[in-house]
Amino acid sequence: MAHELTFDEIDNFKKNYQEDKQNKIAELAVVNNGVQAASLNNEAIRPLNRTFSIEIPTDNVTNQKQSGRCWLFAALNVLRHGFAKQYKAKKFTFSQAYLFFWDRIERANIFFNHIIETANQPIDDRTVHYYLSAPDTDGGQWHMAISLIRKYGLVPSYAYGESFTANNTAAFNRALNMKLRQDALVLRELVSKGKSEEVEARRQEFLSEVYRMATIAFGSPVEKFDLEFKDDDGEYQIDTDLSPLDFFHKYFEDDLDDYVVLFNAPDHEYDKLYGLPFEDNVAGGSPVQFLNTRIENLKQAAIKQLKAGETIWFGCDVGKQSDRKQGIMAADLYETDTIFNIETKLSKKERLQTGASGSTHAMTLVGVDIVNGKPRQWKVENSWGSDVGDQGYFVMDDKWFDEYLFKVVVKKQYLSDELVKISEGPAEDIPCWDSMA
Numbered sequence: 001m002a003h004e005l006t007f008d009e010i011d012n013f014k015k016n017y018q019e020d021k022q023n024k025i026a027e028l029a030v031v032n033n034g035v036q037a038a039s040l041n042n043e044a045i046r047p048l049n050r051t052f053s054i055e056i057p058t059d060n061v062t063n064q065k066q067s068g069r070c071w072l073f074a075a076l077n078v079l080r081h082g083f084a085k086q087y088k089a090k091k092f093t094f095s096q097a098y099l100f101f102w103d104r105i106e107r108a109n110i111f112f113n114h115i116i117e118t119a120n121q122p123i124d125d126r127t128v129h130y131y132l133s134a135p136d137t138d139g140g141q142w143h144m145a146i147s148l149i150r151k152y153g154l155v156p157s158y159a160y161g162e163s164f165t166a167n168n169t170a171a172f173n174r175a176l177n178m179k180l181r182q183d184a185l186v187l188r189e190l191v192s193k194g195k196s197e198e199v200e201a202r203r204q205e206f207l208s209e210v211y212r213m214a215t216i217a218f219g220s221p222v223e224k225f226d227l228e229f230k231d232d233d234g235e236y237q238i239d240t241d242l243s244p245l246d247f248f249h250k251y252f253e254d255d256l257d258d259y260v261v262l263f264n265a266p267d268h269e270y271d272k273l274y275g276l277p278f279e280d281n282v283a284g285g286s287p288v289q290f291l292n293t294r295i296e297n298l299k300q301a302a303i304k305q306l307k308a309g310e311t312i313w314f315g316c317d318v319g320k321q322s323d324r325k326q327g328i329m330a331a332d333l334y335e336t337d338t339i340f341n342i343e344t345k346l347s348k349k350e351r352l353q354t355g356a357s358g359s360t361h362a363m364t365l366v367g368v369d370i371v372n373g374k375p376r377q378w379k380v381e382n383s384w385g386s387d388v389g390d391q392g393y394f395v396m397d398d399k400w401f402d403e404y405l406f407k408v409v410v411k412k413q414y415l416s417d418e419l420v421k422i423s424e425g426p427a428e429d430i431p432c433w434d435s436m437a
Helices: 007-019 021-033 035-039 070-087 096-117 126-133 142-152 170-192 196-218 244-251 295-307 336-340 348-354 398-404 417-423
Strands: 225-230 236-242 259-263 272-275 289-292 312-316 361-371 374-381 393-397 405-411
Touching: 021 035, 021 336, 035 336, 070 096, 070 142, 070 312, 070 361, 096 126, 096 142, 096 170, 096 196, 126 170, 142 244, 142 259, 170 196, 225 244, 236 244, 259 295, 259 417, 272 417, 289 417, 295 312, 295 361, 295 398, 295 405, 374 398, 393 398, 398 405
Parallel strands: 259 289
Antiparallel strands: 225 236, 259 405, 272 289, 312 361, 312 405, 361 374, 374 393
């Protein structure tokens, strides 16, 4: 039977509150300063001294501004650090906007694929509802960036610059998503009537309209450019009349298939490969897959890769126990339980099961501090510009890594033979409402 709150109960709550004078102290602190400022634990900050025994020299922190393109920024940071090392060009950057343009087109195409495939299912079906709830979003995964790079190549940032809309995506996303939902209803109806030829004709029409919208918003995609820069020694370098794919194939030696996404989701079976087909962005591209394993395996592989002078794409729950201004991520940074005199001790597994945590942001690991053989803190390159943290860099304590970091992208050579074998499949596909998504 449902409980109905009574005024006698409320009077009792008030009495209990007033009997403890510490409650009034906490009230004054929070009302005047907010929960985070009132609960800031300086003891969690003191050990983080921003000195790292293993540190990769990087420069020119990027800024995604008011967009959800962190996954692209982090992926291109990893690639540009390799480029910088090989060609002595530490300040060189790639165009995120270029790949973002093509991501809009590819995602629209794969969205139409999903809509046509599920057209005979009820519109309130859980999977159909998922597709319609967010047809085209900013967020993404490592494999999504790889799919775009393989198909469309890379260009320097100066060859296809940031537009206002690339930096401020909300208005464009609203317009595009309304269009895609409308298109979806048209396609569903045509499929239900068995008009297959008209389905394909309308798909082409709709994709052409999406291309028009993206071009108006971001500018026409570059087809040819001259690679031109001065290296770290001041030497002038130029290579003319390159296509984006020419540039990628000529200047990048790494096989992108060598990378594996290690995931740490304690609510799923460990040492198992999972597929997330609903997050694929390019039809025929690299499938989004995670190898779920223990957090120690993520750390060991990450340390090996950093020792080899290679940076690492990683995904985390950036809003938890972090301070944007100071660039701090410490597991005990805020003592909110102390302020409210409560106890919340959900494990990482329980937070995933209840939706309290998940991977919300991608960044780049560029250093680690090893003390007595164990990692103490990690250096993080963010993509929020140089005005946050220490010139755009954050420091993460190792406990935060355990609790709020979910995935790292590492090369197979830094994994055990067992994990490499698992990474090569087969993968078990999970539904779109899974906690890993």
